[in-house]
Amino acid sequence: MTDDTNVPDASAAPVAGNIDAAQNAPRVQVHAQYVKDLSFENPSAPQNLANQTAAPKIEVSVDVGARALSPNQFEVELRITANAEFEAQKAFVVEVLYAGVFALHNVEQDQLKQVCLIECPRLLFPFARRVVADATRDGGFPPLLLEPIDFVQLYRQSMENAEVQNAATGDGGA
Numbered sequence: 656m657t658d659d660t661n662v663p664d665a666s667a668a669p670v671a672g673n674i675d676a677a678q679n680a681p682r683v684q685v686h687a688q689y690v691k692d693l694s695f696e697n698p699s700a701p702q703n704l705a706n707q708t709a710a711p712k713i714e715v716s717v718d719v720g721a722r723a724l725s726p727n728q729f730e731v732e733l734r735i736t737a738n739a740e741f742e743a744q745k746a747f748v749v750e751v752l753y754a755g756v757f758a759l760h761n762v763e764q765d766q767l768k769q770v771c772l773i774e775c776p777r778l779l780f781p782f783a784r785r786v787v788a789d790a791t792r793d794g795g796f797p798p799l800l801l802e803p804i805d806f807v808q809l810y811r812q813s814m815e816n817a818e819v820q821n822a823a824t825g826d827g828g829a
Contacts, residue, residue: 681766683774684758688782691732692752695790696745703746704795711739711746711796717804719813721771728758729767731775733783737791737799749790749799753783772813773806780804 697703718734732754739746757775759767780803788798 679761681759681761681763681770683762683770683778684760685778686728686756686758688753688755688779690751690786691754692750693786693790694748694750695794696748697794698745698747699741700795703741703744709741711741713737713739713799715801717809719772719776719806719809721768721775724756727760727762728756729771729775730754730756731771731779733776733779735783735787735801737787737801739796739799747791747794747796749787749794751783751786751790753779753786755779769810772810776804776806780806 715735715737717736719731720734721729721731723729732752734750734752736748736750738748755775755778757771757778759770762770784801788800792798
């Protein structure tokens with residue numbers, strides 16, 4: 656039987672230029688991720704658990720922060736707070752501070768902030784979302800399944816707010 660296909664030999668060595676390009680490509684490496692702080696308050700239990708006739712009004716806030724641990728290693732924190740009310744009575748409050756330690760390789764200096772505040776939280780979010788869902792479920796409520804978060808938009812809003820605040824205080828960013 657003859658093999659007329661032009662499939663490259665899998666055992667052949669990769670082209671040197673491709674290896675160099677791959678080694679120099681920007682990449683994010685997760686070293687650790689963890690719950691840094693978790694709080695669940697159920698102030699009206701058990702009354703509010705027995706009288707769940709309607710869906711609660713839920714307000715969710717999200718904040719992202721980052722700090723350098725070394726020149727290419729950063730701790731990124733994703734803070735999620737959810738407040739739920741039944742007819743002006745507090746049902747629950749859940750606060751999660753979920754963090755990760757990331758090594759950023761071959762990332763340009765002017766891109767570090769964006770990577771830390773957009774890409775890193777994007778990697779953390781599914782895990783923080785699960786913690787929120789588990790906490791609300793364990794508190795006697797249906798699991799709170801957070802909608803996906805647009806971290807690009809969150810970053811842009813943060814930058815716009817900083818610009819407005821700098822303009823208001825007369826700090827021209829210098």
